[in-house]
Amino acid sequence: MPTDEPDDKSIPRSAKGSGRRLRGAVAHYLGSAIVSGEIAPGEKLTGEIANAEALDVSRSAYREAVQVLTAKGLVESRPKAGTRVLPRSRWNILDPQVLAWAFSAEPDVSFVRDLFELRAVVEPAAARFAAERRDKDDVKAMKDALAKMRRHTLATEAGRAADRAFHDALLRATHNDAMIALSASISAAVSWTTEFKQRSRALPRDPVPDHARVFDAIAAGDPDAASTAMRALVDLALDDTRSAM
Amino acid sequence: MPTDEPDDKSIPRSAKGSGRRLRGAVAHYLGSAIVSGEIAPGEKLTGEIANAEALDVSRSAYREAVQVLTAKGLVESRPKAGTRVLPRSRWNILDPQVLAWAFSAEPDVSFVRDLFELRAVVEPAAARFAAERRDKDDVKAMKDALAKMRRHTLATEAGRAADRAFHDALLRATHNDAMIALSASISAAVSWTTEFKQRSRALPRDPVPDHARVFDAIAAGDPDAASTAMRALVDLALDDTRSAM
DNA sequence: CGTCGGAATTTGCCTGACAACTTGCCAACA
DNA sequence: TGTTGGCAAGTTGTCAGGCAAATTCCGACG
Numbered sequence: 001m002p003t004d005e006p007d008d009k010s011i012p013r014s015a016k017g018s019g020r021r022l023r024g025a026v027a028h029y030l031g032s033a034i035v036s037g038e039i040a041p042g043e044k045l046t047g048e049i050a051n052a053e054a055l056d057v058s059r060s061a062y063r064e065a066v067q068v069l070t071a072k073g074l075v076e077s078r079p080k081a082g083t084r085v086l087p088r089s090r091w092n093i094l095d096p097q098v099l100a101w102a103f104s105a106e107p108d109v110s111f112v113r114d115l116f117e118l119r120a121v122v123e124p125a126a127a128r129f130a131a132e133r134r135d136k137d138d139v140k141a142m143k144d145a146l147a148k149m150r151r152h153t154l155a156t157e158a159g160r161a162a163d164r165a166f167h168d169a170l171l172r173a174t175h176n177d178a179m180i181a182l183s184a185s186i187s188a189a190v191s192w193t194t195e196f197k198q199r200s201r202a203l204p205r206d207p208v209p210d211h212a213r214v215f216d217a218i219a220a221g222d223p224d225a226a227s228t229a230m231r232a233l234v235d236l237a238l239d240d241t242r243s244a245m
Numbered sequence: 246m247p248t249d250e251p252d253d254k255s256i257p258r259s260a261k262g263s264g265r266r267l268r269g270a271v272a273h274y275l276g277s278a279i280v281s282g283e284i285a286p287g288e289k290l291t292g293e294i295a296n297a298e299a300l301d302v303s304r305s306a307y308r309e310a311v312q313v314l315t316a317k318g319l320v321e322s323r324p325k326a327g328t329r330v331l332p333r334s335r336w337n338i339l340d341p342q343v344l345a346w347a348f349s350a351e352p353d354v355s356f357v358r359d360l361f362e363l364r365a366v367v368e369p370a371a372a373r374f375a376a377e378r379r380d381k382d383d384v385k386a387m388k389d390a391l392a393k394m395r396r397h398t399l400a401t402e403a404g405r406a407a408d409r410a411f412h413d414a415l416l417r418a419t420h421n422d423a424m425i426a427l428s429a430s431i432s433a434a435v436s437w438t439t440e441f442k443q444r445s446r447a448l449p450r451d452p453v454p455d456h457a458r459v460f461d462a463i464a465a466g467d468p469d470a471a472s473t474a475m476r477a478l479v480d481l482a483l484d485d486t487r488s489a490m
Numbered sequence: 491c492g493t494c495g496g497a498a499t500t501t502g503c504c505t506g507a508c509a510a511c512t513t514g515c516c517a518a519c520a
Numbered sequence: 521t522g523t524t525g526g527c528a529a530g531t532t533g534t535c536a537g538g539c540a541a542a543t544t545c546c547g548a549c550g
Contacts, residue, residue: 179366
């Protein structure tokens with residue numbers, strides 16, 4: 001029998017042109033398999049040489065991919081013991097890439113709930129800080145994003161990008177690096193769920209008025225109003241998402 | 246001249262016995278250099294072959310270390326362009342390891358402020374959720390941690406461990422994975438700052454009563470009381486830290 | 491002056507081999 | 521029989537060198 005056959009596993013080489021380098025494709029493959037539960041915590045995945053060969057990549061590329069997973073707390077590897085999937089509690093689920101893997105398949109309902117709860121806590125507080133600290137550039141960035149949201153709808157990628165830009169500008173207006181980093185992750189996750197919402201039904205509500213209220217409060221420098229307006233916005237988004245799942 | 250000389254850079258091989266593997270030492274070395282600002286964003290670090298040789302490690306080990314930094318958003322590398330340090334806004338500063346690197350040297354004051362602000366937002370909300378959702382095991386874990394806090398003081402490592410265990414149990418009682426992951430990072434960072442506090446002056450206040458109030462409210466299932474008690478606790482901790490820096 | 495194409499440089503990937511570290515078995519001993 | 525010590529095997533960790541791919545930079549040409 002010949003030594004070069006299509007094997008039975010999968011060929012990440014097909015996703016090579018996807019911008020990601022080869023190790024990125026392998027990391028995506030393994031990472032998705034782990035966060036989707038296909039490889040359960042505690043399980044030991046196949047040895048490097050065998051797995052690398054099965055995926056048709058060199059051991060170095062495979063190892064570099066595993067390093068990425070290790071850096072994100074998904075796996076841990078020790079000599080002779082192999083590399084094992086760590087318990088969920090040790091995963092960096094706020095890592096943007098891990099979130100992306102989680103949402104590359106149908107995401108877990110309870111996890112989406114957790115995410116929105118956290119968002120409902122952080123974003124109103126962020127709006128409050130933004131109302132206190134925003135400067136001229138911040139206001140301009142938010143105004144521009146809002147204008148773009150008016151022109152497009154959430155059904156288009158441009159509209160979702162404008163939505164992201166609005167929240168991004170808002171977070172940046174807090175001038176708090178920790179909050180910026182956190183909500184960057186959350187917003188990314190939220191934008192995935194927005195896609196799901198659009199997929200399942202027509203746009204349930206025009207999001208522009210809600211955002212406009214938040215913007216007005218922040219521009220006016222009214223922390224309380226900004227906080228409550230944002231709270232309302234997140235609650236509505238949560239309702240929409242919940243009814244769509 | 247001989248080919249084997251002590252060179253001028255540094256030898257991470259000294260930290261090899263530190264439990265971390267060799268690439269871990271290299272990652273720590275580079276990561277600390279970046280978050281401390283020693284290598285500024287936008288700067289391009291030395292080529293792989295040269296840098297690996299300067300650190301006296303193989304290119305594979307060096308590359309795996311760089312993959313870790315890439316996974317945490319600290320650097321980005323492209324062929325011919327080299328690997329450049331990304332702007333702070335793209336770092337995963339909530340990543341536990343990145344936080345550890347940030348606190349391995351004297352941490353930036355404004356960054357500590359940001360962290361405490363986020364904590365002041367998240368932890369009271371977490372206490373509220375905990376009061377609503379805690380089960381018997383959660384209460385027991387918190388009670389045990391509180392008892393350990395009474396026996397030791399924050400000046401000892403055992404006391405700080407008990408403090409961490411208390412906050413950990415509280416977060417776990419929220420039954421919200423996203424919040425657990427987030428506050429796990431924050432708590433770790435807070436515990437670093439606690440060490441600083443202890444270093445600079447005698448323990449300024451007995452933390453047990455504050456924690457006991459939070460515990461009572463959660464055990465009693467009173468969300469509002471839990472939230473305000475936790476809010477008071479964080480505010481006091483912030484005062485202490487601020488006066489110590 | 492703008493555009494196109496080539497060449498140099500740097501990372502990306504591959505191969506093969508050896509070292510280090512655990513884990514678990516197995517035997518010797520109390 | 522239980523325990524303890526060491527031995528062996530297996531898996532990851534590190535090393536060395538080479539080639540391929542990609543992208544930037546610069547020079548040539550329209």
